[in-house]
Amino acid sequence: MTASPHHKVREDWLALVREDVLAPGQPIFDCHHHLWDRPEGRYRAEELMADMGAGHDVRASLFVQCRTGYRTTGPEALRPVGEVETVLDWTRGRDRFPAGLVAMADLQLGDRVRPVLDALTEAGQGQVKGIRNTTAWHADPAVRSNPTPPPQGLMRTDAFLDGARAVAAHGLTLDVWAYQTQLDEVRALAEAVPELAVIVDHCGGPLGVGPHDRFDPDNFRAWRESLAQVAALPNTRIKIGGFGLGVFGWRYADDALPPHSDTLANDWAPWVETCLDLFGPDRAMFESNFPVDKGQVSYRTLWNAFKRLAAPLSRDEQDALFWRSAARTYGIDEQIFSDDIGRIPS
Numbered sequence: 001m002t003a004s005p006h007h008k009v010r011e012d013w014l015a016l017v018r019e020d021v022l023a024p025g026q027p028i029f030d031c032h033h034h035l036w037d038r039p040e041g042r043y044r045a046e047e048l049m050a051d052m053g054a055g056h057d058v059r060a061s062l063f064v065q066c067r068t069g070y071r072t073t074g075p076e077a078l079r080p081v082g083e084v085e086t087v088l089d090w091t092r093g094r095d096r097f098p099a100g101l102v103a104m105a106d107l108q109l110g111d112r113v114r115p116v117l118d119a120l121t122e123a124g125q126g127q128v129k130g131i132r133n134t135t136a137w138h139a140d141p142a143v144r145s146n147p148t149p150p151p152q153g154l155m156r157t158d159a160f161l162d163g164a165r166a167v168a169a170h171g172l173t174l175d176v177w178a179y180q181t182q183l184d185e186v187r188a189l190a191e192a193v194p195e196l197a198v199i200v201d202h203c204g205g206p207l208g209v210g211p212h213d214r215f216d217p218d219n220f221r222a223w224r225e226s227l228a229q230v231a232a233l234p235n236t237r238i239k240i241g242g243f244g245l246g247v248f249g250w251r252y253a254d255d256a257l258p259p260h261s262d263t264l265a266n267d268w269a270p271w272v273e274t275c276l277d278l279f280g281p282d283r284a285m286f287e288s289n290f291p292v293d294k295g296q297v298s299y300r301t302l303w304n305a306f307k308r309l310a311a312p313l314s315r316d317e318q319d320a321l322f323w324r325s326a327a328r329t330y331g332i333d334e335q336i337f338s339d340d341i342g343r344i345p346s
Contacts, residue, residue, distance in 0.1 A: 005144045005246055007253040007295025009041055014298040017258045021055035021300060022307045026318065027337040028058045031326035032201065032239055032287030033098075034066040035087055043291040045091045051290060051299035052097065059323065059336050060099035063087050064175060064201075065132050067104070077116050080104035084123045099332050100129035102175050107133055107163025108154065117170045129330040130173035130199070133160075138179050142210030145177075145247045155185040161192050168196035173329060175239075179205035179247070180212075183226035190233045197235055197329060202242025202289065203271050204230065208249020224274050231278035237329050238279045240286050240306075240321070243268050244293025252296040259297060261304035272309050281313065281320035285329070 030052065035044055052058040069086025071079040084103050091097060101124055105116045120128050134150045154160055155178070167174050174196055178186050183204055190198040204227040208214030230236050243250060243264070250267065252259045275284055286306045290299060297305075310318045323337045 005147060006040075006292050007244065007246060009043075009291055009294045010253075013253075014258050014294070017260060017298075017301070019261060019301055019304055022261070022304045024055065024057060026057060026307065027323050028056055028303065029099075029285075029323035029326045029332065029337065030058055030061040030288045030290075031285050031330065032064050032241065033061055033290045034068070034292065035063060035090060036066055036068045036291075041291070043294075045094055045097070047291070048091075049094065049097060051288075051294075054298075054300045056300065056303045060096040060327075060332060062100045062102065062129070062326070062330060062332075063091075063098040064102040065104040077106060077109060077113075078119055080106075081116075081119050081123050084120055084128060088123075088125070088127070096336060098127070099336070100330050101127050102130040102132050102173075103128050104133065105131050105163070105167075107131070107160045107167070108157065110159040110162035111166055113163045114166050114170075117166060117172065121170065128172070129332075130175055130197075131167050132175035132177065132201075134177075136177045136179055136182070136205065138181060138207075138210070140210040143179065143207060143212070143247055145245055153185070155182070155189050161189065164189060164193045164196055168193055173197040173199055175199045175201055177201040177205070180207055180223040180226055181205075183223075183230055186236075187226075187229045187233065190230065190236050194233075194235050197237065198233075199237045199239060199329060200227075200230060201239050202245060202287075203227075203240055203275055204238065205242075205247070206271055207247055209247050212249075214249045220270065224278075227274070228278050231283075236279070237283045237285065237325065238275050240272055240275050240284055241302075242287070242289045242293065243271075244289065244296035250296065259301065261301045261308055264297065264301070264305035265308035268305065269309060281317040282325055284321055285326035286310075286321050 068083050071082035103120045105113050137152050206223045212219050327334050
């Protein structure tokens with residue numbers, strides 16, 4: 001297996017700083033996490049629940065595809081159905097964790113992806129809410145967030161657009177992880193399929209490695225201007241998070257101590273504020289991106305940073321960011337977030 005480009009998770013390092021939980025009564029829907037069991041480390045139901053039970057009021061979560069547990073036999077197009085089967089098996093009996101799944105179906109199949117979507121829906125027992133493909137591509141080899149990058153320009157092909165239309169026809173959403181240099185492709189996709197809810201992952205991929213300097217005003221301006229064109233389309237949403245990704249350029253993992261949430265809030269504020277300015281709280285949602293981001297920040301500290309960033313907003317706007325926007329986007333029962341039944345037992 002190709003080595004992961006993510007920072008290694010070090011539980012002993014993360015334990016060196018432990019913060020009090022801010023705003024412990026704020027309900028949270030963690031709308032983006034992964035599960036896997038790889039040579040680089042394990043993050044299955046037990047590890048997920050240990051993080052989500054660490055003090056914040058996390059009411060539900062959403063699993064997002066990461067090539068976990070694919071079938072090893074049978075038609076190639078149907079092998080990602082094994083991921084849904086594996087995740088449901090790993091999380092059996094853990095109601096709402098996850099409350100939904102974003103699965104993989106190869107949209108390069110075009111209209112022929114419809115039987116795959118049917119199979120995923122059947123295997124998911126009502127929990128498959130959306131689809132995501134591997135689409136993040138950059139010409140510079142220093143810009144890598146996937147050990148096996150996709151070919152260039154997948155989202156521009158007629159086949160991908162036909163596949164996206166099939167996703168919409170099945171009542172599913174489409175998550176897209178793309179770098180800032182690909183946001184014109186994301187805009188064109190969302191414009192071409194207006195009936196499809198397109199969720200832009202990880203702030204639209206602002207880059208800080210290779211030829212991109214995150215502190216360069218021109219680099220920031222290019223990201224913002226491209227993201228604004230995406231945000232102008234009413235069928236788009238954005239996930240705010242992913243700052244622990246190596247391609248963002250932050251190097252907290254190199255420090256002797258893990259970062260404090262006030263440091264993170266100060267560091268991330270320009271990007272978070274831009275996402276909120278462009279999309280508004282009703283089309284934006286906070287995400288953990290665990291365990292990828294766990295290589296640089298603990299779960300407790302991460303959500304404390306988001307709470308600091310959201311503190312100037314109204315209670316209604318905070319609820320939109322922490323749970324309501326994601327719940328409505330993915331069709332999750334909102335009652336989970338409005339009564340004590342939804343709490344993780346302490």
